[in-house]
Amino acid sequence: MPTTERTGRLSDLPHDGKFGDFGGRFVAETLMPALEQLALAYRDARQDPEFQAAFDEALSEYGGRPTPLYEAKRLSAEAGGARIFLKREDLVHGGAHKFNNVMGQALLAKRMGKTRLIAETGAGQHGVASAQAAAASGLPLEVYMGAVDVERQRLNVFRMQLLGAKVIPVESGSRTLKDAINEALRDWVTNVRDTYYLIGSVVGPDPYPRIVRDFQRVIGDEIRTQSLAKLDRLPDLLVACVGGGSNAIGTFYPFVEDTEVGLLGIEAGGEGIETGRHAATIGGGHKGILHGALSYLMADPDGQVTETHSVSAGLDYPGVGPEHANLAAVGRARYEAATDAEALDALTRLCRTEGILPALESAHAVAGAMREAKKMDPEDVIVVTLSGRGDKDVHTVAEALGVDL
Amino acid sequence: MTPDPERSAIGTTMPPGLFGRERIQAAFTRAREEKRGVLVAYLMGGDPGPGDDVAYLQALIDGGVDLIEVGIPFSDPMADGPTIQKAATRALAAGTRPKDVLAGVRRLRDAGVAVPIVVMTYANIPYTMTWAGYARALREAGVDGTIIPDLPVDECAPLSAAMADEGLANILLAAPMTTGERLERVAKTSQGFLYLVGSYGTTGARDSLAEETLGLVEAAAPAARRAGIPLAVGFGVSQAEHVRSLIESGADGVVVGSALVRLVEERRGPEEVRDAVARLARGLRPDPTSS
Numbered sequence: 001m002p003t004t005e006r007t008g009r010l011s012d013l014p015h016d017g018k019f020g021d022f023g024g025r026f027v028a029e030t031l032m033p034a035l036e037q038l039a040l041a042y043r044d045a046r047q048d049p050e051f052q053a054a055f056d057e058a059l060s061e062y063g064g065r066p067t068p069l070y071e072a073k074r075l076s077a078e079a080g081g082a083r084i085f086l087k088r089e090d091l092v093h094g095g096a097h098k099f100n101n102v103m104g105q106a107l108l109a110k111r112m113g114k115t116r117l118i119a120e121t122g123a124g125q126h127g128v129a130s131a132q133a134a135a136a137s138g139l140p141l142e143v144y145m146g147a148v149d150v151e152r153q154r155l156n157v158f159r160m161q162l163l164g165a166k167v168i169p170v171e172s173g174s175r176t177l178k179d180a181i182n183e184a185l186r187d188w189v190t191n192v193r194d195t196y197y198l199i200g201s202v203v204g205p206d207p208y209p210r211i212v213r214d215f216q217r218v219i220g221d222e223i224r225t226q227s228l229a230k231l232d233r234l235p236d237l238l239v240a241c242v243g244g245g246s247n248a249i250g251t252f253y254p255f256v257e258d259t260e261v262g263l264l265g266i267e268a269g270g271e272g273i274e275t276g277r278h279a280a281t282i283g284g285g286h287k288g289i290l291h292g293a294l295s296y297l298m299a300d301p302d303g304q305v306t307e308t309h310s311v312s313a314g315l316d317y318p319g320v321g322p323e324h325a326n327l328a329a330v331g332r333a334r335y336e337a338a339t340d341a342e343a344l345d346a347l348t349r350l351c352r353t354e355g356i357l358p359a360l361e362s363a364h365a366v367a368g369a370m371r372e373a374k375k376m377d378p379e380d381v382i383v384v385t386l387s388g389r390g391d392k393d394v395h396t397v398a399e400a401l402g403v404d405l
Numbered sequence: 406m407t408p409d410p411e412r413s414a415i416g417t418t419m420p421p422g423l424f425g426r427e428r429i430q431a432a433f434t435r436a437r438e439e440k441r442g443v444l445v446a447y448l449m450g451g452d453p454g455p456g457d458d459v460a461y462l463q464a465l466i467d468g469g470v471d472l473i474e475v476g477i478p479f480s481d482p483m484a485d486g487p488t489i490q491k492a493a494t495r496a497l498a499a500g501t502r503p504k505d506v507l508a509g510v511r512r513l514r515d516a517g518v519a520v521p522i523v524v525m526t527y528a529n530i531p532y533t534m535t536w537a538g539y540a541r542a543l544r545e546a547g548v549d550g551t552i553i554p555d556l557p558v559d560e561c562a563p564l565s566a567a568m569a570d571e572g573l574a575n576i577l578l579a580a581p582m583t584t585g586e587r588l589e590r591v592a593k594t595s596q597g598f599l600y601l602v603g604s605y606g607t608t609g610a611r612d613s614l615a616e617e618t619l620g621l622v623e624a625a626a627p628a629a630r631r632a633g634i635p636l637a638v639g640f641g642v643s644q645a646e647h648v649r650s651l652i653e654s655g656a657d658g659v660v661v662g663s664a665l666v667r668l669v670e671e672r673r674g675p676e677e678v679r680d681a682v683a684r685l686a687r688g689l690r691p692d693p694t695s696s
Contacts, residue, residue: 025557026555027555028483029554029557029583030581030582030602032557033580033583173490185483186486190605190606288532288533291481291483299533302502302530303479303532304479305480
């Protein structure tokens with residue numbers, strides 16, 4: 001339901017850091033000058049062809065872009081209905097779309113003359129991607145990670161260390177991703193003069209949601225080019241999973257003005273919205289302020305942020321990017337949920353029909369796409385962003401399927 | 406322990422009937438007349454459990470504090486260092502809710518306490534109550550103002566308006582990098598007083614003041630003067646000497662938080678908190694041994 005009058009085009013947002021009612025800069029005063037400095041530096045970088053060229057080169061030469069747009073014919077047959085194409089972000093360097101954002105921000109940090117990077121990570125994917133970008137840029141990196149996640153994700157902790165990053169376990173609060181973000185913000189408040197905070201999704205205070213979106217829009221831009229080349233038209237529906245929402249915004253944003261293209265975000269339904277054990281922030285949360293932005297979040301009636309649940313660590317976050325909140329509020333995109341069980345089912349089906357092991361996060365999008373495909377005609381086209389590969393999830397999947405490795 | 410207003414010199418000498426911005430202003434005016442600084446003390450509400458805070462807040466008054474800052478615990482206190490984070494976790498784990506903290510203030514008011522009291526919390530708490538609902542709840546509890554660290558001058562207009570409607574103060578923070586026009590804007594928008602964050606970083610007691618702190622006070626004081634509001638400085642203050650040097654460099658008041666919260670964490674009784682405040686309050690006046 002629209003909560004705000006649309007002023008101008010959705011693609012022109014944010015205005016003054018706001019996506020309709022959402023977004024903003026709800027941070028400690030200590031960070032405000034730093035955000036202003038970042039916004040100005042980013043504006044200059046965007047206008048500098050050399051910066052854009054360096055980013056493009058990093059994406060192609062180091063990252064292996066463009067990634068394929070692959071028609072999953074056997075998966076489509078299994079789902080029944082529309083043609084399903086996969087945007088293969090799992091094939092980019094590091095195995096996930098996270099790469100696009102971290103390379104852009106690392107280049108920006110260098111351009112700003114910052115000498116130290118910090119990042120937060122939940123399952124470790126953004127931490128690993130950041131560690132790669134830091135190594136490739138020659139900047140030291142410290143990664144904040146909830147102590148619970150450090151314990152759960154030892155492999156990724158070691159990966160980050162191999163790549164030269166320092167991992168700092170966070171013992172405060174619920175000792176998970178949201179607390180890692182709090183701690184990264186505290187570090188930034190303290191060391192704001194020389195430190196760049198490399199945030200992992202389209203969340204946080206302005207200008208982060210638009211910076212991360214702009215670095216991720218390469219996903220949607222490539223989908224457009226590839227769709228026109230292969231099909232001579234745009235897709236009917238784009239589907240992507242939404243935690244913070246960076247791969248989904250990257251997919252959706254270049255199409256927001258093409259109203260004939262449907263946009264569907266799939267949130268983590270966990271054990272079912274009705275159980276309360278989920279991470280479907282838009283579908284089951286309320287408007288609120290967390291980590292510097294007004295958006296939807298999971299909180300109790302007093303406004304205390306609650307813990308979320310998802311089999312996929314990357315979607316297990318109580319907030320969502322403010323641009324998604326606005327796309328939902330004005331009705332431009334739909335947001336639905338897929339449960340843990342649906343995601344696991346989609347993961348095994350994609351393995352068996354196409355020989356592709358998707359990340360559990362991406363499996364939520366596959367589940368959503370298969371559900372939609374049934375309602376559509378055989379000539380209709382769905383593009384699913386396969387945001388990452390699933391090697392990291394093999395232990396979780398085995399456990400969920402009752403297999404003892 | 407029942408609050409005993411008779412033990413509070415300030416509690417009984419504040420003009421009756423004053424509330425909100427005027428009560429805050431009166432505390433600074435009185436201190437200026439007495440040629441001393443104002444001591445602001447922070448404790449977490451509902452720490453260690455709901456209702457436990459009332460005795461501790463009374464201890465602040467007994468120790469000679471001029472203005473009380475009480476925290477409503479929030480799940481994600483991103484401007485706070487470890488001591489106050491732990492206090493928030495403790496209070497929430499014990500079941501403290503915003504209404505419990507406000508009920509504690511109401512008990513103090515009903516017992517006759519007249520010291521100005523402001524609530525510190527994070528934006529999602531008032532946002533969830535609605536800005537107007539929050540301001541009304543504060544007024545009804547006898548609270549005079551609020552400090553919301555993640556609601557900077559760019560985002561504070563709706564809450565400032567709601568607080569003003571109730572006669573209460575929305576107190577803004579200035580930080581080390583807040584300079585020039587922005588500092589003027591923050592000072593002019595702040596109600597009650599201007600709260601200067603005296604060092605880079607989060608809240609937390611430090612053994613010595615950060616080297617930049619005194620310079621920051623000297624830089625911010627003229628902006629506060631031009632805006633016609635007092636300047637209080639906090640973050641890292643733990644000793645009477647800190648208090649004295651800050652007052653001497655031009656602050657009208659000093660905020661002490663983590664050093665007191667730590668006493669609650671260590672399960673020290675209200676008497677020890679009272680004595681700690683009394684020691685800090687000695688720094689409000691010029692050093693009697695010098696000159």
